[in-house]
Amino acid sequence: MSWQPEPRGLNQLLSLLRDAISPNNRDRVLVQQSLALFNDIADYNSYLIYILVQMTQEDNHTRAIAGLTLKNNLLNHFDRTPLPVLEHVKYISLRSMDIPDSDAIVRRTIGSVITAIIVQGQVINWPQALTVLVHQLDSTNPLAVEMALDTLQKICEDNAKDISEAKIDNRPVLDTIIPRLIPFNTSLLLNMDSYLQSLFLIASDEDTEVRQEVCRSFVMLLDNFTESLLPYLNQLIEYMIFCNQSTNTKIALEACDFWNQFTMLKHLHAYLIPYLPKVIPVILNSLIYTEDDLLMFGGGDEEEDLHPRFNSRYRNSSRYARNSEEDDSEDDEDDQDDDEFFSEWTLRKFSATSLEALTSAFKSQVTDILLPLLNQALFSKDWQVVESGILALGAAAEGGVDEISPHLPEMIPFLITNLSNPNAHVRYITCWTVSRFSGWIVGQCTSDQGRTQFYEPVLRELLRRILDRSRRVQEAACSAFSTLEEQATEQELVPYLPVILNHLTRALRLYRNKNLRLLYDTIGTLAESVGSSLNEPACIAVLMPPLISRWNGLEDTDSDLFPLLGCLTDIATSLGIGFLPFTEPVFSRCVMLVSTTLQSSIQYDEYDDLDELDDEFIVVPLDLLSGIVQGLGNTVEPFVKQSTLLPLLAVCAHYDSRCEVLQPTYALIGDLAKACFSTLDPYLENIMPELIRQLENDDPAFRSARNNAIWAVGEISMRWSKEKMDVHVQQILQSLIPLIHPQSLSVELQENAITTIGRLGIHSAETAAYFLPQFNRAWLFRSRSMRENDEKDSAFVGFCNMVVLFPHALNEVAIRMLLDIIGQWQSPSPPLALLFDQITSGYRGLVTEKANP
CATH class of the missing domain: 1.25.40 (Serine Threonine Protein Phosphatase 5, Tetratricopeptide repeat)
Incomplete structure (x- = not known):
């Protein structure tokens, strides 16, 4: 491995990485755009691993940023990474295990790179990695042992299914790993008291990394050796409260995780109750944006005309921390790399998650403390404090809904007002918090007063935010509106369909890239919620032209087709016969997508590489065809007869190793049996044995396919x-x-x-x-x-x-x-x-x- 970086390119890359973490640099979007240009360089990842592992003289944060960029490159563009470059990254990563870096962040980042390669490339394709990691457990260097354990933990967490099923030399991988881990537990148990005393002795160490590791150790011990900690629990809780208030966010972050872990141990709850009046204010204070947080987003009250973006985690995540703090970017390539610098867990994210967990675990014991504090925060003159209060209210919503509900008649109007707050951050988080109370808001429609005072203003303001100038606000508004749609019924939505469709179709013409995919989801949810009420000429005339325009503008190989196909599936089902004017081109294209993909699979079969088959190019079109068949009923028969759909389904039904393909295949077979059985009849002698074979498949991965097979057999039995x-x-x-x-x-x-x-x-x-x-x-x-x-x-x-x-x-x-x-x-x-x-x-x-x- 003799690769060496070109000095000029290396210096350019280093300069950008330094700018990415510089507190004086406020234009991180430009930094990202500049870094994105490096994706065109074939050995870009070789430069990144060089900076991460070999440039020990460089600032550790710059090295870590290089490693984080490398990790995300591997996760997002693994198949496009040249094989020599990938082999070089593997070689340097494993070599670094022999002499572990002195910096803990760098060590963990290298572990993340190794994990990313295994997640994307599978354990069986890099057995050497596990061999080296297990071998390092015997090292006399404690840093090497810690690095190996940390990396193995990441691999097991991020790739659990693969590692539990993988075999190397016909032996299960876990049979090698688990016996090597057991002695660590045994040794620790025998020396637990001494170990705990040593942790408390260094708990006040001035070195940030030492205290960070102490907090992390206590959290892990609480999870795995709970009983051993009982004599020290009060002392430990006080220590974690102290650390959670540290001005060093890394220490505070590790301490904050302690509360989340504590909520999972119900038998210990009584120990924490007396400390909740201290814990809750600390967590609430940790929700306020730090200066570093704001730098990530370019300041506190930007109002630039941003292009929309999409949250790849989709709507209705039960945790704010997983769907709320991503940065914006201009085009697809940038969008995929958005998380390079901003997806790591922050103190604010941990605090939101911990508050949600504490509220769920302790109910009124938390809300009685929280609500008076929120009353102060929400009416602060500091927008950052107001924003953190709105976030806290949303975080507490799910676990403390019964306790908070009596206060919502006063709180919801406040939230409605802040949906139009001049500050984009406040508008963003208000959309999310409003979504957490969607059930209560929709429930107010039982009275005219509740409808006009709460439901209609929320509906109106969320629609306005869907057309917000900020991409992040657009994203939050789409997610919030989808949640509201799911909670509502036809009765609550149909009277407002004209204004809803007006706003959503305006967004269709404005959005692009990732936010557009989220908008498709919002439109599909609307179609599901209002059902056949959407089948009105005025609604169809507003909704379908912009969707068909998007449909015509996408290439068959474009993965952006998938969310649009999913949206059209819901619409076709809801419109029923109203979808007929759009059926021919949509039906034909779906059949063609399936056919093309199956033809490609024949080539993969020759090379015994079926894993390369992109199931979505079969699954999503089949789902849409099911929606069309369900909606059109027997009027779909001419389209079926004029296509090659049925021979293709006969082929799909034989993909017995692909549960993802079998599930929609069997569903569509059942739908066709109901709608136009005569077209299906000639193919049943070939299809029925496959359906029956699936009836006995008790593999949990095939449960949905099995379920659909059972249903399809029943539909066929009524007509054959x-x-x-x-x-x-x-x-x-x-x-x-x-x-x-x-x-x-x-x-x-x-x-x-x-x-x-x-x-x-x-x-x-x-x-x-x-x-x-x-x-x-x-x-x-x-x-x-x-x-x-x-x-x-x-x-x-x-x-x-x-x-x-x-x-x-x-x-x-x-x-x-x-x-x-x-x-x-x-x-x-x-x-x-x-x-x-x-x-x-x-x-x-x-x-x-x-x-x-």
């Missing part, structure tokens, strides 16, 4: 000819009967199994009735709790057909159960009502025979 269906009935029942007995299975899976078993009796009652003694009592017991609808009605039609043929299969308990269900049925269909009368009369005669032999 008796002679064709009879061939499969025994195998289907043998697979499904065991599913209706155990209570451990999901309700949805059991209900689909019950429905399909019953439906087998519609055309194949003679064959299915033979098995009636095996399932009738469990079937009746489970079916009692199912909601009365068309599916349950058809299932009982088939079940009753079996009972009529084989009435003696039911014992007295089952007969009483069936008669009880018949007596309580509200609105049976005419065929089912006739069967109910027939069964009731028959069993009455059977009972009479028994009474009078």
Whole structure:
């Protein structure tokens, strides 16, 4: 590995990295744009690993920024990294384990780079990394041991599924790792008291990194060796309160994590209650933006005309800390790298998460302390204090909703006002906090006063914020409005559809890149919430043209198609027949996307590299086709006949190792069976064995695919000819009967199994009735709790057909159960009502025979 950097390029890169952390540099967007240009340099990552590992004379923060940039490059552009460059990064990363850097941040950053490579490239493709890490556990250098442990922890956290399944030399990876970790626990337990005393002795050390590691150690001990800490717990809580107030944010951050960890240990809650009056004010103060936080975002009250951006974590994250503090950028490439400098956990983020956890754990014991403090903060003249108070209110919303609700009639108008605050940061966080109280806000629509005082002003202001000048505010407003849509019903949304669609379609014309994807999600949620009410000419005329314009502007290989396809799926389902004018081009393109991807997979099959297949180019189009089929019903038949969809579905149904593909495939097969069965019939001899094989697949990863297969078999059984269906009935029942007995299975899976078993009796009652003694009592017991609808009605039609043929299969308990269900049925269909009368009369005669032999 003889690679060496070109001096001029190295100096340019170093200058930019230094600017990125300089407190005097306020234009970080320009820094990012300049750094983005380095992506065009093939060995960019070689420069970054050189700065991180080999430039020990450079400032450690600059080195760490280089490493963080490298990590994000690997996570976002792994497949575009030249193989020689990747091998060089691997080599230098592992070599650094031999002589660990003296700086803890640099060591952890190198561990993050190693983790990123394993996450993206899989454990099995870099077995040397684990070999080196495990070997380092025997090192006499404590820094080497700590670095190895820290890196292994990151790998296990970020890549749990892969590492739990991976094998090297036919031996599970965990069989190598776990035995090497156990001695560390054993040794620590034997020396716990001495270890704790040593931690307390250095707890007041002036060195920042030492105190940071002390706090981190106490948090880990609380999690893993709780009982050993009990004699020291009061002392430890006081220490963490002290550290949480440190002017050094790194120390305060580590201490803040202690409260979040404490909430998970319910048996220790009584220890913390007396300290809550001290803890809550400290956390509240930690929510205020620091100067460094503000520098990340270019100051406190910028009002530049920003382009919109999208939060890649999507809406409705239960934690503020995971979806709120990202920076803006201009185009796709920059957007993907947004988090390079701003995605690390800050004290503010940790504090918000800890406050949410504490409120959930202690309820009124926290809110009684918090609310008076918020009353002061919310009416401060300092916008930063006001903003932190709004954040705290939102963080406490989920866990303390019952305690906060009585105060919302005063608080919601305050939040409505701040949705128009001159400061973009305040508007941003207010959108998020308002979303946390969406349920309460929508609930006020039960009265005219509540609707006009709370719901309508929130609706109006969020729509205005969707068209805000700040991209970050646009993002927060879209997320908040989506949450409001989910909480509302047609009754709350339909009267406002014209104004809602006006704002959303204006945003469609203005947005681009990542915020546009979030907007698609918001529009799709609206379609789901209002259903067929969207199928009005005026609504269609406003909504569809800008969406179709976006659709026409995207290439088939553009991943930006996916969120648009998802949006159109919800719209197609809601519009129903109203989607017909747009069906032909959308239907054809979806089929073409699936076809092209499957043809590519044939090439991958030749190289035994199916993992390279991009499932989304199959999954998302199939989902949209399902939405179209559901919406159009039998009018979709000409489009199906004129396409190659059905042969493609027959191919997709054989992708038995791809649960992501099977799930929408089986759903679409079931939808087609309902809408236009005659088109599906010629392909069923090939498809049905695949569906039946999936009925017994108890792999948790395939649960949704299995569920859809069960449902699809039921839909087919109602329509396929008796002679064709009879061939499969025994195998289907043998697979499904065991599913209706155990209570451990999901309700949805059991209900689909019950429905399909019953439906087998519609055309194949003679064959299915033979098995009636095996399932009738469990079937009746489970079916009692199912909601009365068309599916349950058809299932009982088939079940009753079996009972009529084989009435003696039911014992007295089952007969009483069936008669009880018949007596309580509200609105049976005419065929089912006739069967109910027939069964009731028959069993009455059977009972009479028994009474009078």
